Amino acid sequence: xxxxxxxxxxxxxxxxxxxxxxxxxxxxxxxxxxxxxxxxxxxxxxxxxxxxxxxxxxxxxxxxxxxxxxxxxxxxxxxxxxxxxxxxxxxxxxxxxxxxxxxxxxxxxxxx
Amino acid sequence: xxxxxxxxxxxxxxxxxxxxxxxxxxxxxxxxxxxxxxxxxxxxxxxxxxxxxxxxxxxxxxxxxxxxxxxxxxxxxxxxxxxxxxxxxxxxxxxxxxxxxxxxxxxxxxx
Numbered sequence: 001x002x003x004x005x006x007x008x009x010x011x012x013x014x015x016x017x018x019x020x021x022x023x024x025x026x027x028x029x030x031x032x033x034x035x036x037x038x039x040x041x042x043x044x045x046x047x048x049x050x051x052x053x054x055x056x057x058x059x060x061x062x063x064x065x066x067x068x069x070x071x072x073x074x075x076x077x078x079x080x081x082x083x084x085x086x087x088x089x090x091x092x093x094x095x096x097x098x099x100x101x102x103x104x105x106x107x108x109x110x111x112x
Numbered sequence: 113x114x115x116x117x118x119x120x121x122x123x124x125x126x127x128x129x130x131x132x133x134x135x136x137x138x139x140x141x142x143x144x145x146x147x148x149x150x151x152x153x154x155x156x157x158x159x160x161x162x163x164x165x166x167x168x169x170x171x172x173x174x175x176x177x178x179x180x181x182x183x184x185x186x187x188x189x190x191x192x193x194x195x196x197x198x199x200x201x202x203x204x205x206x207x208x209x210x211x212x213x214x215x216x217x218x219x220x221x222x223x
Contacts, residue, residue: 004155035213042199042213043156091155099146099203101211103155 002026004104006092012110018080021107025073025094031055033101034067034077035091043091049075079109087111116200121218130187132217134200137181142204145176145183150197150216159198160185187219195221 005024035043048056051072069075093101117135148156173186197216
């Protein structure tokens with residue numbers, strides 16, 4: 001069974017630039033999550049999709065972050081414009097039940 | 113959602129049994145306890161989940177006392193490859209499953 005795929009694996013940008021991350025969940029998983037993990041901390045949920053609808057985006061900084069999940073499969077997370085404090089690993093996860101989430105390898109973003 | 117407390121770090125040696133305890137005093141009736149493992153440069157990986165008493169799988173055991181205010185993840189005979197961060201999470205699947213990760217416990221296994 002293929003796992004959660006994410007790209008790119010690494011990204012370096014300058015502040016105020018834009019960046020986008022892509023996630024392909026495990027086939028058949030209706031729920032998709034985006035997390036932000038700052039060095040030394042646990043992952044923090046940014047947004048949760050159920051199929052192509054948003055279930056929870058309470059911790060998503062909506063002035064600069066946006067996410068979509070077209071057709072209830074792939075998802076993209078965008079940051080525009082990026083700030084220094086956005087440097088982190090962005091993790092995508094998918095699940096068929098909330099407790100057993102399958103995580104991708106993450107995208108490490110460095111904002112200079 | 114119940115808040116969890118676990119040690120920041122633990123050290124062990126190869127071949128030893130490691131027990132990591134997590135406190136969750138405000139656990140609700142519908143909450144399950146789940147543990148994840150995270151290696152450097154990887155996403156977290158599900159290890160084990162339980163509701164009460166004891167759960168065992170090929171990787172670990174989870175002990176939950178009757179009051180469910182704490183739980184213990186037990187890793188038998190650890191090896192160097194078990195060096196990772198271990199997260200304890202508590203949540204209710206019926207609430208759309210919003211899991212909150214704390215800082216976790218960094219386990220270092222030495223030869």
